[in-house]
Amino acid sequence: MKTVRMVQATPTMKAMPEGIALQKHCVRKVPKSSSYFAEALGVHARPRAALTILFLAIAMGLCAEELPRKAKTPRETYPGADVIYDSVTTPDGKRLRTILTKPRDAKGKVPVIFVAGWLSCDSVEAPAGTKDESGLVFRGLTQLSEFALFRMDKQGVGDSEGVCAETDFESEFAGYRAAFRALKNYDFLDTKRIYLLGISNGGGFAPLVPESDSEQAQVRGYISVGGWVKTWFEHMLEIERRRFALMGKSPDEVNDRLKGVATLYYEWLIKGRAVDDILKEQPQLADLWPEGEDHAHLYGRPLGFYQQLQQLNLAAAWSRVKVPTYVLRGAFDWIMSREDSELITGYVNKNGDLASFYEIPNTGHTFQHYLSLADAFKGKSAPFDPKVIALLADWLRNKAITHED
Numbered sequence: 533m534k535t536v537r538m539v540q541a542t543p544t545m546k547a548m549p550e551g552i553a554l555q556k557h558c559v560r561k562v563p564k565s566s567s568y569f570a571e572a573l574g575v576h577a578r579p580r581a582a583l584t585i586l587f588l589a590i591a592m593g594l595c596a597e598e599l600p601r602k603a604k605t606p607r608e609t610y611p612g613a614d615v616i617y618d619s620v621t622t623p624d625g626k627r628l629r630t631i632l633t634k635p636r637d638a639k640g641k642v643p644v645i646f647v648a649g650w651l652s653c654d655s656v657e658a659p660a661g662t663k664d665e666s667g668l669v670f671r672g673l674t675q676l677s678e679f680a681l682f683r684m685d686k687q688g689v690g691d692s693e694g695v696c697a698e699t700d701f702e703s704e705f706a707g708y709r710a711a712f713r714a715l716k717n718y719d720f721l722d723t724k725r726i727y728l729l730g731i732s733n734g735g736g737f738a739p740l741v742p743e744s745d746s747e748q749a750q751v752r753g754y755i756s757v758g759g760w761v762k763t764w765f766e767h768m769l770e771i772e773r774r775r776f777a778l779m780g781k782s783p784d785e786v787n788d789r790l791k792g793v794a795t796l797y798y799e800w801l802i803k804g805r806a807v808d809d810i811l812k813e814q815p816q817l818a819d820l821w822p823e824g825e826d827h828a829h830l831y832g833r834p835l836g837f838y839q840q841l842q843q844l845n846l847a848a849a850w851s852r853v854k855v856p857t858y859v860l861r862g863a864f865d866w867i868m869s870r871e872d873s874e875l876i877t878g879y880v881n882k883n884g885d886l887a888s889f890y891e892i893p894n895t896g897h898t899f900q901h902y903l904s905l906a907d908a909f910k911g912k913s914a915p916f917d918p919k920v921i922a923l924l925a926d927w928l929r930n931k932a933i934t935h936e937d
Contacts, residue, residue, distance in 0.1 A: 603655070603657060606659055606660070608657065608659055608660070608674075610674055612635060612637070612677070613634060615633050616631070617629065617631055619692075620684065620707065620711045620714045622687070622703065622706050623710070624703065626687055628684055628693070628707050630683065630684045630711055631657060631682075631683045631684075631685075632682050633681045634680045637677070638720070641721060642678065643680070643721075643726070644721045644722070644726055645673060645680070645727045645729050647730075647734070649684070649686065649732075649734045650731050651733040651831060652832055652833075653688065653689050653697065655689050656683040656684065656689075658670040658671045663916075665899035665900045670683065672924075672925070673924065676925055676929075678928075680718075680720070682715065686704045687699040696832070697829060697832055697833065699833075699837075700834055700840055701837045701840040705741075708734075712741050724750055724752075726742075726751050726752060727752060727755065727928060728751055729924070730754065730756050730757065731757045732757070732758045732759070732867070732868070733841075735756035735758050736756070737844065737846065737849070738756060738759070739754065739846075739852065739853050753855050754853060755857075755924060756857065756859045757861075757898060757899070758860070758861060758862065758865055759859070759872060759876060760846065761846045761850055761875045761879070762847075762871075762872060764838055764841040765798070767868070768797045772822075773790055775866070776789050776790075778866060778905070778909040793820050796811075796814075796817045796820055801838060806827070807828075808828070811827060851880075851883075853887075855886065856887075856931055857876070857877070857886055858927045859877045859890070860873075860889075861892070862892050862896045864902045864908040866896075866897070866908055870891065873889055873891075874889060876889075892920060895917075900913045901914045901916055901917040
């Protein structure tokens with residue numbers, strides 16, 4: 533049985549000593565006077581009794597409001613960092629798990645790395661012993677002495693409420709914005725120095741997360757890993773061309789298939805039609821649909837998710853970025869094109885010498901280590917290469933944090 537340490541959390545809670553994985557923000561703000569609080573409950577008591585009532589009320593609040601633990605793995609712990617398990621609430625009332633790590637010996641406020649995650653329904657949690665490459669990167673970043681790290685699990689993932697497979701992009705994105713705004717609740721974070729780490733889908737929409745001018749001014753740098761910037765329709769044509777080629781189709785077969793794909797995805801993404809209706813009308817296109825008989829999802833997400841991605845103008849978003857930007861792409865990434873990364877770099881650099889692009893050798897879409905493009909397509913990974921952690925850490929330390937406005 534786990535021993536639980538009960539503490540009263542406040543909206544600007546300091547990290548606890550000894551690296552305890554702590555739940556916070558489960559208690560509503562309590563009046564400073566315990567006697568007053570007891571009276572508010574309809575109880576008239578002596579000060580000691582009032583204190584007892586106050587403690588019990590806090591404990592009840594913790595039990596009633598805490599986001600339940602669903603993951604079977606132990607919570608994250610680190611020898612040199614404190615871990616806070618918290619949650620944010622989306623506009624439609626769903627509670628989403630957040631995980632904040634802070635270097636234990638940091639003096640004063642620390643800058644924070646905010647993660648805008650991928651498209652799939654995979655957790656950002658990184659328990660000890662994880663084999664997931666992104667999780668290993670997070671564990672590496674957590675142990676940087678200069679930065680805090682903030683992550684959020686989207687709807688239906690990890691401990692978060694909701695159903696990921698039925699959550700559209702706009703709902704997921706609202707969660708990221710709620711999480712970004714929650715950074716101000718932690719008094720040990722320097723919210724004037726936020727660094728957005730966007731991975732895969734998040735590597736495209738990252739500059740949209742801070743909404744207002746004041747929020748955008750809080751961001752001091754961006755890292756885009758395997759991101760995108762063209763329209764989603766263009767992306768789908770490009771990934772399907774690569775997919776067919778890696779499946780072993782001949783060049784003429786690839787071209788013939790792309791003609792059908794262009795028709796299918798135009799009807800779906802541009803005209804907004806249901807895939808099921810398109811395939812009933814044009815059954816010759818059915819073999820081109822990646823999900824077989826499932827005409828309601830793609831890559832585990834609902835089809836409306838991608839119609840909403842199609843509405844984004846990420847070129848405009850990246851063109852407004854005026855802070856240091858690091859654009860990374862794996863050389864064996866068959867998901868996103870190299871041109872997307874180059875375009876992001878070019879758009880930002882129109883605002884000054886701010887962005888740099890690096891293609892990581894022997895690396896896939898999101899930090900995986902592969903020995904060939906064919907292995908990347910098959911998902912046959914080699915042992916994790918920690919050099920990707922060093923790439924991120926070196927840029928954060930030597931480029932982003934030293935940049936002068």
